[in-house]
Amino acid sequence: KIKMIQSILGSKLSMTQTFQDGKKVGVTMVSMEPCIVTHIKSLSKDGYWAVQLGFGLKKIKNTTKPLQGHLSPSQKASGEQAKKVFPRYLREVRLDSEPEQKVGDEIKFTDIFAVGDTISVTGTSKGKGFAGGMKRWGFSGAGKTHGQSDRHRAPGSIGQGTTPGRVYKGKHMAGRMGSDTKTVKNLKVVSIDPEKNTALLSGAIPGRTGGLLI
Numbered sequence: 001k002i003k004m005i006q007s008i009l010g011s012k013l014s015m016t017q018t019f020q021d022g023k024k025v026g027v028t029m030v031s032m033e034p035c036i037v038t039h040i041k042s043l044s045k046d047g048y049w050a051v052q053l054g055f056g057l058k059k060i061k062n063t064t065k066p067l068q069g070h071l072s073p074s075q076k077a078s079g080e081q082a083k084k085v086f087p088r089y090l091r092e093v094r095l096d097s098e099p100e101q102k103v104g105d106e107i108k109f110t111d112i113f114a115v116g117d118t119i120s121v122t123g124t125s126k127g128k129g130f131a132g133g134m135k136r137w138g139f140s141g142a143g144k145t146h147g148q149s150d151r152h153r154a155p156g157s158i159g160q161g162t163t164p165g166r167v168y169k170g171k172h173m174a175g176r177m178g179s180d181t182k183t184v185k186n187l188k189v190v191s192i193d194p195e196k197n198t199a200l201l202s203g204a205i206p207g208r209t210g211g212l213l214i
Contacts, residue, residue: 009055032109054087077104123207
C-alpha cells in the first residue's frame with residue numbers, strides 16, 4: 001500500500017443499491033481510473049511537499065501550449081505521449097514528507113483504499129441558480145393572516161434601524177445557490193471492481209453525474 005498519499009481523483013457515475021447483511025444500502029458508483037503523477041513539489045523549492053495528480057482524458061487540441069509543456073515530462077515517463085491525450089483534471093495532494101512516487105507513475109484506487117475503509121469524498125454540488133431566502137436558507141416566510149397579500153415568501157427585516165444603519169456582511173439573503181465545494185465524511189467502501197475501475201461507496205455524494213471527486 002502507498003502510505004504517503006491518502007487521496008485520489010475520481011468521477012461520479014450513478015446511484016444504485018446493494019444488500020449488506022440482509023439490509024438494503026444506497027450506494028454511489030464512482031469511476032476510479034488510475035491517476036498519473038504529473039508534478040512533484042518539494043520542500044526546498046516550493047516550501048512544502050505535494051504531488052500533483054492528473055485524472056481523465058482531454059484531446060491535445062483542447063490543451064493549451066503552456067499546459068502541454070508542463071505535462072510533457074509525465075507524458076514521456078508514462079508512455080502516454082503517443083496517444084495525443086492529456087489529463088482532463090489536475091489536483092494537488094499535500095504530503096508530510098518526500099513522496100515515494102516519481103513523475104509519470106500511475107496510482108490506482110486499490111493502492112490506497114480497500115473494501116471496508118472509511119473515507120471522505122469532496123465534490124462540487126449541483127448549481128441551482130438564483131434562489132430566494134426560503135429555498136436557499138430555509139426561511140419560514142411571513143404568515144398569510146392580518147391582510148398579508150404579497151409577503152408569503154419574503155425574507156422580512158434584514159437589519160436594525162439607525163444603529164448600525166447598514167446590513168451586516170454575510171446576511172442570509174437571496175442569491176446564487178449551489179456550485180459549492182462540499183465534503184461528505186464517514187463513507188464506506190462497499191466494493192471495488194478492479195477490471196472496470198469502479199467502486200461502490202455508501203450513501204450519496206455531492207455533484208452531478210461525471211463530476212470530479214477527491
